[in-house]
Amino acid sequence: xxxxxxxxxxxxxxxxxxxxxxxxxxxxxxxxxxxxxxxxxxxxxxxxxxxxxxxxxxxxxxxxxxxxxxxxxxxxxxxxxxxxxxxxxxxxxxxxxxxxxxxxxxxxxxxxxxxxxxxxxxxxxxxxxxxxxxxxxxxxxxxxxxxxxxxxxxxxxxxxxxxxxxxxxxxxxxxxxxxxxxxxxxxxxxxxxxxxxxxxxxxxxxxxxxxxxxxxxxxxxxxxxxxxxxxxxxxxxxxxxxxxxxxxxxxxxxxxxxxxxxxxxxxxxxxxxxxxxxx
Numbered sequence: 001x002x003x004x005x006x007x008x009x010x011x012x013x014x015x016x017x018x019x020x021x022x023x024x025x026x027x028x029x030x031x032x033x034x035x036x037x038x039x040x041x042x043x044x045x046x047x048x049x050x051x052x053x054x055x056x057x058x059x060x061x062x063x064x065x066x067x068x069x070x071x072x073x074x075x076x077x078x079x080x081x082x083x084x085x086x087x088x089x090x091x092x093x094x095x096x097x098x099x100x101x102x103x104x105x106x107x108x109x110x111x112x113x114x115x116x117x118x119x120x121x122x123x124x125x126x127x128x129x130x131x132x133x134x135x136x137x138x139x140x141x142x143x144x145x146x147x148x149x150x151x152x153x154x155x156x157x158x159x160x161x162x163x164x165x166x167x168x169x170x171x172x173x174x175x176x177x178x179x180x181x182x183x184x185x186x187x188x189x190x191x192x193x194x195x196x197x198x199x200x201x202x203x204x205x206x207x208x209x210x211x212x213x214x215x216x217x218x219x220x221x222x223x224x225x226x227x228x229x230x231x232x233x234x235x236x237x238x239x240x241x242x243x244x245x246x247x248x249x250x251x252x253x254x255x256x257x258x259x260x261x262x263x264x265x266x267x268x269x270x271x272x273x274x275x276x277x278x279x
Contacts, residue, residue, distance in 0.1 A: 006047050006142050013040065013053075015098035017143075019060055023102070024145055026078040033065040034148070035134050037158065038103075041149040042176055044140050049187050054179045059101045063130055067109040075104070107131060129154075129161050129231045132224040152180050152187070153220035156273075157235065164238045167250065174254045181269065184213040192216060211272045218276020225277065239274045243267075 020036075027034045036044070038061030043053040066072055076086065076093060084093040084102070094101050107130040133154035139146050150158065159173040185192060192199075192212070196219070199212045225232040242249040246267035255266035 006044060006140065010047055011040065011043055011053060011142075013060075014058060015095075015100060016040070016060065019095065019098055019100055019102065020142070020145060020147075022079070022082050022084075023060075023062060026075060026082070027064070029078065030071070030075055032071070032075065035063045035137055036147045036149050037061045037063050037105075037134075037155075039172070039176060041147075042152070042155055042180065044142070044147060044149055045152055045155075046183055046187065048140070049183075051183050051187070058099065059103065061103045061105070063105045063107055063134060065108040065134075066106045069106075069110060072104075072106050072110070105130070107134075128234055129157050129224065129228070132227045132231060133157055136223070151220075152184060153217050154224060156180055156217055157221050157224050157231070160235060160238055161231075164234065171254060174251055175258055178255050178258060181210055181213050181217060181273075184217055185209040188216070210269055214269045214272040215276040215279075218273045219279055221277055222279075235277070239270070239277065242270060243274055 023034070035041075038059070039053075040060055046053075064072075064075070076084075079093050080086070083097055084095050087094050087101070089103075091105055092101055092103050105127070107127050133150045134148075136154060137148040137150050140149055141147075156177050159177050163170040163173040196212075196216045199215050201207055221235070225235060242251045246252055246263045249263075249267055249270065252263055252266040252270055255261065255269070256263045259266070
């Protein structure tokens with residue numbers, strides 16, 4: 001258990017406390033395991049080392065472990081009683097009072113049962129990797145509440161999956177992956193120095209923290225990929241498709257635009273991420 005304690009003020013997200021309190025209440029009433037995912041989870045994890053949130057978002061994303069679609073509908077009914085409204089998107093509710101959209105994504109036994117109703121409704125739901133990544137979740141305290149969040153390497157996996165499913169809508173996922181790479185060396189410094197110093201260059205070669213971090217993150221994603229062949233295939237195909245050439249790499253082009261880098265450098269960072277996965 002991680003005892004690092006954050007405050008809602010540090011997250012700099014309007015009405016996060018009010019929304020999180022409601023979600024926590026209804027999840028406890030229904031006895032449903034739930035996880036905070038997305039940009040807010042990344043912000044909480046980085047705040048452990050005093051790294052402030054890198055981008056603001058009013059949307060809050062949760063994943064919940066369920067056995068049936070009826071359990072999901074019961075949960076949404078409770079949220080409606082507390083002022084949330086269903087919207088067109090099948091897994092989203094909206095609070096007019098707090099002006100916030102909440103994605104509540106179901107996974108677990110509900111996937112295995114594969115009822116026709118669930119199949120029809122999950123058309124835009126990217127579930128691959130949830131079970132594997134969230135099994136390694138950690139606890140972080142937010143004042144008097146406890147949030148379960150995925151580890152940073154797991155966030156990289158979930159964001160790659162989410163982006164690959166809807167690349168035209170999910171540019172922010174690539175931005176978040178790059179943010180994790182940029183901060184990972186300082187975030188995990190002690191472990192890197194003790195267990196991954198073989199990634200450090202020898203001789204007069206340049207010491208590049210971003211390349212080292214990308215490679216180590218790749219190594220640490222393997223614990224999830226080894227547990228699921230569909231997940232492994234999806235990630236490897238995605239990486240290979242973006243490592244044909246710098247010019248054809250959509251991921252490298254996005255990173256180049258975000259940071260005003262030379263595309264060759266962005267491509268090299270992506271190569272190091274794949275290198276770590278392959279080791």
